[in-house]
Amino acid sequence: MFASRLVTPLKLITLSVLLAIMTGCATTGGTDQVANNDPIEPTNRVFFNINESLDQNFIKPAAEAYVTMTPQPIRNAVTNFFDNLSYLNVVLNSFLQGKWDQGLQDSLRFLYNSTAGIGGLFDVATKIDMPKNDEDFGQTLATWGVDQGSYLYLPFFGPNTVRNTADFVPSTLLNPLFYASGIVLLPVTALNAVNTRANLLEASNIRDEAALDTYTFTREAYLQQREFLIFDGNPPVSQYDDFILETEDEGVLIIE
């Protein structure tokens, strides 16, 4: 109970902070343009540095220790368990985006993994051609035509956009852990956090190797990745071509 009371106010506080920020920047963000998508960059950078410091000093070492001590099959089971708990949000958003067949399949996937997969510990649904989908309310709002708004880097939660923060509500309310209580909830929440970070170790190491400016790199990669998800892995090709055309218009690309 303590943990759920801890987690819930944390999310509510974050939501309140977000709403305050949103009222300040909703009018300046507006579109999916890359050029002017980070009007509160100084604030974002402060939160980014705090998060990075916490991560480097506590969360990443904990995740690395967890990987060392925990066999891969157990980590897979932990990942499957938490993925399954959060999957009702995917189900809802598949339907909200009008993907009826996918929504039905996502429902069956949740039921099948929850039962035959022993509470979601095993992803048996993928083995019978019911693959995991990635949907959330941010993507749903995008398909409904809501603008992305400004980029936000949130304390604890990391990269986000104004539009995507709306996902906090359904993803929290539809996760059975939100309604759970008891002393076990705190270690369960901690396990979820450490396991999630462990799954991102390779990606974050690649980022650290590839990035010269980690803040900018994280922002651009996040925003592009979100577009990729919104278009279900098939974004319009103009997205990749337009900025080259803009560069050509600037006259930079005239080869003498």
Next chain:
Amino acid sequence: MFLLSNRIEYSYGYFMKHLFNKRWLLIISLFIYSSINAEELELIAKPIDDLHQTLLEAMQLEGADQYESRIDLLTPVISNHFYFQYISRIVTGREWKKLDAATQQNFVSLFQQLTIATYANRFDKFNNERFTTNSVEELKNNRFLVRTGLKTVDETVSLDYILQQENNNWKIINVIANGVSDLSLKRVEYSQIIKASGFAQLMEEMQTQIAAQIQ
């Protein structure tokens, strides 16, 4: 019923997938979508095929102690198939015109080294990965998008390439991994560094980055 129809759909997909080999599917799709002839389309996709084949070979030279061998293997292929002069102009933006010819050439060379070092560092172990070429789409200004995938044990990573011609040879100007465009990401990141610390600092940081890949 849903499950049954789904199974049929997947089985049909499986059958169709193996009925034609991928090269034929590619050529047929290209005939449908483009006025370019099959021979030209083969030429457009060739740099990607070469790169993927070499990456698979590099991945089998596993471990840090074979880093130099991977560099030796990848250098000619990456040098030939990427249009580094053009890429350098894009990632440096308006700064490019302010640079003298020698600095421009130093930057092109540095960017090329960084690209090769990054590939040699990332593709350092083999676990039965395989590449698939899925389609080719025509873009504006005589550029083409080649859509491919890297299949690993756990997932399929979408790898798309944008190509354009340099002296009648098709060359890669951008790699897009799961929707993240390397070119646009570097352009924004580099412009940030140039703005904050200057061009010399950018080149210094790139050199540090190359050194870090070797370790």
